[in-house]
Amino acid sequence: MILIFYYLFLGSFFLEGNETTFICILLLCFVVEYFIDIAKSGVEIYMRPIAAIKAMEEAVGRATEMGTPVLYVPGISSLDQIDTISGLTILGHVAGMTAEYEANLHVPVCVPIVMETAKETCKEAYLKKGRPDLYRNDMVHYVTDDQFAYAAGVNGIMLREKPAAVFFQGKFYAESLILAETGNSIGAIQIAGTGSSSQIPFFVTACDYTLIGEEFYAASAYLSGSPEMLGSIKGQDYVKVCCMVAIIVVFVSSLLNGLNIIDFDITSLFRTNAIK
Amino acid sequence: MKRQIAYFLVIFIGFLALAGHFINYPPLNNFIDNDATQWFDIISGFAAFLGVINLLQLHLNKISNKRKNYQYSFITLLGFMAMIVFGFIYNGSEAAMGPHLKDEGSAFYWMFQNIYLPLGATMFALLAFFVASASYRAFKIRNFEATLLLVSGIFLMLGRVPIGQLIPWWMAVEIYICLFFAVIANRFSDRKIMLYCLTSSMLVLPALILYFDISNLPIFKIPDLQEWIMDVPATAGSRAIMIGIALGTIAQSYRIITGRERSILGD
Numbered sequence: 001m002i003l004i005f006y007y008l009f010l011g012s013f014f015l016e017g018n019e020t021t022f023i024c025i026l027l028l029c030f031v032v033e034y035f036i037d038i039a040k041s042g043v044e045i046y047m048r049p050i051a052a053i054k055a056m057e058e059a060v061g062r063a064t065e066m067g068t069p070v071l072y073v074p075g076i077s078s079l080d081q082i083d084t085i086s087g088l089t090i091l092g093h094v095a096g097m098t099a100e101y102e103a104n105l106h107v108p109v110c111v112p113i114v115m116e117t118a119k120e121t122c123k124e125a126y127l128k129k130g131r132p133d134l135y136r137n138d139m140v141h142y143v144t145d146d147q148f149a150y151a152a153g154v155n156g157i158m159l160r161e162k163p164a165a166v167f168f169q170g171k172f173y174a175e176s177l178i179l180a181e182t183g184n185s186i187g188a189i190q191i192a193g194t195g196s197s198s199q200i201p202f203f204v205t206a207c208d209y210t211l212i213g214e215e216f217y218a219a220s221a222y223l224s225g226s227p228e229m230l231g232s233i234k235g236q237d238y239v240k241v242c243c244m245v246a247i248i249v250v251f252v253s254s255l256l257n258g259l260n261i262i263d264f265d266i267t268s269l270f271r272t273n274a275i276k
Numbered sequence: 277m278k279r280q281i282a283y284f285l286v287i288f289i290g291f292l293a294l295a296g297h298f299i300n301y302p303p304l305n306n307f308i309d310n311d312a313t314q315w316f317d318i319i320s321g322f323a324a325f326l327g328v329i330n331l332l333q334l335h336l337n338k339i340s341n342k343r344k345n346y347q348y349s350f351i352t353l354l355g356f357m358a359m360i361v362f363g364f365i366y367n368g369s370e371a372a373m374g375p376h377l378k379d380e381g382s383a384f385y386w387m388f389q390n391i392y393l394p395l396g397a398t399m400f401a402l403l404a405f406f407v408a409s410a411s412y413r414a415f416k417i418r419n420f421e422a423t424l425l426l427v428s429g430i431f432l433m434l435g436r437v438p439i440g441q442l443i444p445w446w447m448a449v450e451i452y453i454c455l456f457f458a459v460i461a462n463r464f465s466d467r468k469i470m471l472y473c474l475t476s477s478m479l480v481l482p483a484l485i486l487y488f489d490i491s492n493l494p495i496f497k498i499p500d501l502q503e504w505i506m507d508v509p510a511t512a513g514s515r516a517i518m519i520g521i522a523l524g525t526i527a528q529s530y531r532i533i534t535g536r537e538r539s540i541l542g543d
Contacts, residue, residue: 018298021297080316082529085528085532115323142334143331145324151399177406177407181406197521200517213517214527217521218524220537224539229537232536240523
């Protein structure tokens with residue numbers, strides 16, 4: 001119905017040129033919603049175990065046993081990046097674990113608006129676990145806006161406090177390796193997660209566990225364990241399968257088009273406003 | 277109630293931003309493209325004051341309570357105060373206050389050019405050493421994947437430096453033969469047999485290539501090989517990750533704007 005409505009009013013009510021994006025988003029939302037409904041109905045959903053997510057609680061436990069703080073670095077970007085939002089959602093779960101284990105949490109932040117959000121996230125997580133007394137206002141604090149000054153500040157914290165567990169969850173740029181290598185040098189368990197594809201190799205090299213690509217966005221849903229959230233991950237996985245099939249179809253079709261066997265260029269379907 | 281308002285705002289603005297990309301209504305498009313981003317900048321600007329207050333509070337508390345390593349807080353506060361003085365009180369140049377920030381003669385500009393930038397550059401330069409130590413760990417031959425990484429890394433490094441252009445085709449062939457024998461070495465029970473096989477391959481294969489006149493193939497040129505590694509396997513791998521990231525982003529955004537993902541609000 002939505003698609004018919006979309007094509008009837010294309011150009012007048014709907015913007016032209018965004019058809020592919022619209023259909024893709026609609027399809028993904030539909031599949032995700034469908035699997036959320038299935039999960040809600042009580043069907044058990046199997047989730048592939050992700051080592052990095054399983055290791056989060058172990059890392060917090062280790063820090064508790066060693067009596068050292070848990071360091072959480074939410075990246076250097078602001079709230080206009082989905083990575084930062086994902087980092088903060090994971091922070092909510094990690095803060096819940098530190099509240100439960102009575103471990104000390106330390107969150108140095110690069111952007112003031114992220115600091116305010118992170119403070120609220122931690123405060124709520126401690127409250128939810130019934131330990132508001134353990135929450136301190138200086139748990140989340142501002143360091144600086146500058147990329148390398150922030151890296152220097154966080155490195156200083158790592159070298160002075162020697163945290164047993166370090167989490168890098170958010171948007172990172174060139175400072176990723178500086179931070180991860182310093183964490184490695186102090187022997188901390190390091191769990192990284194980012195959507196910056198260029199920084200993933202650095203984290204894979206220097207950290208014990210890394211959430212790669214979509215694992216990072218799914219981590220919070222995975223940690224929540226609610227069927228609703230797990231259903232959404234399952235739906236996302238099915239869309240990935242659809243993408244694989246589409247890639248094969250496009251490859252074969254382009255090959256046949258290149259060999260002049262068929263006279264249709266399938267890639268013309270995927271042109272959007274950005275390419276035009 | 278406070279939390280319900282927050283959820284409502286997230287859901288409403290989320291759907292509004294999404295609609296702005298598809299609905300042909302100029303005021304809405306203008307709001308999403310310009311006004312909303314300006315609102316965000318204004319809110320971020322105000323949040324900067326909160327950051328400054330937090331920084332001061334943290335370090336003043338540290339000093340007053342004489343907490344561990346409180347001496348460093350003096351340096352932070354000193355730097356903070358110095359930049360405030362040079363930014364708002366002392367000019368040092370003939371330019372008016374405000375434009376003096378970009379005037380070469382001002383004290384603020386001097387501090388920025390001679391202290392702030394070199395310190396940032398020093399941190400960035402450290403990256404070279406960290407890359408070296410991280411590469412050393414990654415390239416250590418532990419398993420097949422690490423070996424593959426090492427070999428690809430060596431070809432990339434060789435292909436991207438001037439000496440890579442000078443490597444003749446026969447040397448590239450010898451390198452391939454050595455690598456091949458390094459991989460299959462454990463299959464030989466007798467070392468002597470392996471040595472004979474290696475030596476004869478190193479002699480015979482270049483001769484065959486010469487005989488069939490195929491020495492001009494790109495595979496025998498290290499720069500071409502590194503280009504292929506970057507263009508084909510590396511691009512394929514990174515695109516696979518990019519597709520996963522795109523799907524994850526959409527699904528995560530959907531969870532947030534439909535109010536299912538509430539961890540950010542502590543739920």
